[in-house]
Amino acid sequence: MQKVKNKHSFWFKASILSIAIDSTVSGVVSGAIPLMVKSFPNAPQSIVESISSLPSLAIMLAVMISPFVTTKIGYKKTVLIGLFISFLAGIAPAFAPNIYLILAFRLIFGFGIGLLNPLSYSIVAYFYEGDERSSMYGLIGTVSNLASWILTGLVGVLLQYSWHYSFLTYFVLLIILVLVYFVLPEMDIKTEKTSSSKANFLQMDHRVYYLAVVMFFLFMVWMTFNQKFGLLVTGKQFGNASQATYILSLTAPIGMIVGVAFGLLHKWLKNSLLPIAMIVLAIAFAVTSYANSLFMAGAGVVLAAISFTCCSTSIFLRVSEITPKELNNAASSVELIVTNIGIFVAPYFMSMIGSFMGNSESDTMLKVCAVILIAMAVVMIVGGLFYRTKTTQQEA
Numbered sequence: 001m002q003k004v005k006n007k008h009s010f011w012f013k014a015s016i017l018s019i020a021i022d023s024t025v026s027g028v029v030s031g032a033i034p035l036m037v038k039s040f041p042n043a044p045q046s047i048v049e050s051i052s053s054l055p056s057l058a059i060m061l062a063v064m065i066s067p068f069v070t071t072k073i074g075y076k077k078t079v080l081i082g083l084f085i086s087f088l089a090g091i092a093p094a095f096a097p098n099i100y101l102i103l104a105f106r107l108i109f110g111f112g113i114g115l116l117n118p119l120s121y122s123i124v125a126y127f128y129e130g131d132e133r134s135s136m137y138g139l140i141g142t143v144s145n146l147a148s149w150i151l152t153g154l155v156g157v158l159l160q161y162s163w164h165y166s167f168l169t170y171f172v173l174l175i176i177l178v179l180v181y182f183v184l185p186e187m188d189i190k191t192e193k194t195s196s197s198k199a200n201f202l203q204m205d206h207r208v209y210y211l212a213v214v215m216f217f218l219f220m221v222w223m224t225f226n227q228k229f230g231l232l233v234t235g236k237q238f239g240n241a242s243q244a245t246y247i248l249s250l251t252a253p254i255g256m257i258v259g260v261a262f263g264l265l266h267k268w269l270k271n272s273l274l275p276i277a278m279i280v281l282a283i284a285f286a287v288t289s290y291a292n293s294l295f296m297a298g299a300g301v302v303l304a305a306i307s308f309t310c311c312s313t314s315i316f317l318r319v320s321e322i323t324p325k326e327l328n329n330a331a332s333s334v335e336l337i338v339t340n341i342g343i344f345v346a347p348y349f350m351s352m353i354g355s356f357m358g359n360s361e362s363d364t365m366l367k368v369c370a371v372i373l374i375a376m377a378v379v380m381i382v383g384g385l386f387y388r389t390k391t392t393q394q395e396a
Contacts, residue, residue: 007127012184016184018180019079019123019176021147021172022086022116022117022173023120023144024151025169026056026059028151029166029167031155032155032159032167033049033051035159036051051106055110055113058107058108058114059110059113059114060341062114062115062117063118065115066118074186075122076180076186077186079116080180083116084177085111086112086113086173087112087170089105090170090173093164095164119329119332123184124140133320135262137262137313138260138266140316141259142256144255145251145252145256148252149252149253151169205323208323208331211315212338214315216338218312219338219346220345221285223342224347225369226248227346227347228362229362230245232288236363238294247298247301248301254305254306258306258310262313265310273310275377277307277310277311278311278373278376278377280306281311281373282369282370282371283370284301284303285300285304286366286367287299289362289363319331319335350368
């Protein structure tokens with residue numbers, strides 16, 4: 001790796017962390033959908049509503065090719081291209097005359113975001129080691145949650161004038177592009193390729209794929225929690241939809257706080273943090289499923305937000321630790337692909353489980369999620385003990 005001056009400075013770290021904003025910007029314009037439905041009365045409502053979900057298809061495609069692009073042109077150029085594409089396609093709907101052109105721009109926008117998606121983690125792994133890396137990984141979550149909070153609020157302000165203006169929120173990507181261009185050095189990973197047999201997808205450390213399975217189930221149950229929480233509150237009649245939404249919105253500021261503290265938590269608990277956080281997340285799901293008041297439901301949400309942030313950040317950090325630098329982007333891409341798949345299949349998987357059990361009530365589904373989390377934690381603990389025993393025997 002080339003020598004880099006001042007990589008511990010505020011602006012250097014800010015330029016890397018700002019790339020993490022890409023993971024939050026895709027859905028911030030969802031609030032514009034009701035106004036857009038009125039503006040395009042001749043278009044099917046489902047078509048208009050897809051402006052929030054359509055980018056995810058392109059994101060998944062771009063995440064898959066991102067490692068190959070970075071191998072050809074390096075990290076910095078990939079970031080700049082992704083930011084440029086997503087900026088132009090992001091603001092373009094503000095000037096588009098019809099819904100189908102808007103959807104085309106949203107698809108292109110998703111492709112640009114997908115190129116960026118794995119890179120905030122990969123670049124942190126490129127420059128930092130040890131406790132500083134774990135602290136930076138925690139700050140990625142903080143920046144993502146903070147950006148989501150601010151940009152969603154900005155969209156709300158702009159919607160008071162016109163839904164067209166809400167897409168101007170994506171000017172934030174131009175600011176990030178300028179920051180990255182002037183602050184980050186070139187990171188040409190082509191010069192860091194090795195002849196190691198691990199240097200391809202098929203021969204990547206098997207633990208990367210094991211953690212991908214964990215990530216799949218983690219995000220599937222988390223999406224289920226978000227989808228079922230409002231139904232649980234209104235179904236049990238101890239609150240309304242607005243109150244449920246407000247409580248659920250607490251996950252963003254809580255995620256910010258946990259992100260700042262993550263480095264210290266990991267330094268203290270090391271690899272034990274992930275299974276412990278997963279057990280706590282299961283407890284949070286169980287507490288929420290039995291809630292009969294807004295206070296108890298809110299306590300479940302707070303506990304769930306803390307433990308989920310620890311789980312997801314721990315997985316990305318662990319992947320970076322067991323992966324050589326030239327494969328970090330590929331490994332992050334694997335995790336992000338299964339994350340999106342887990343989010344996508346969540347309602348269908350839980351519906352299938354509900355049909356099998358003959359009970360699809362919200363509290364039952366949250367209990368099912370808690371069982372899944374406990375099972376994963378047990379497998380992780382047993383697997384960790386087995387791996388350490390096997391490694392010890394091989395070294396003996």
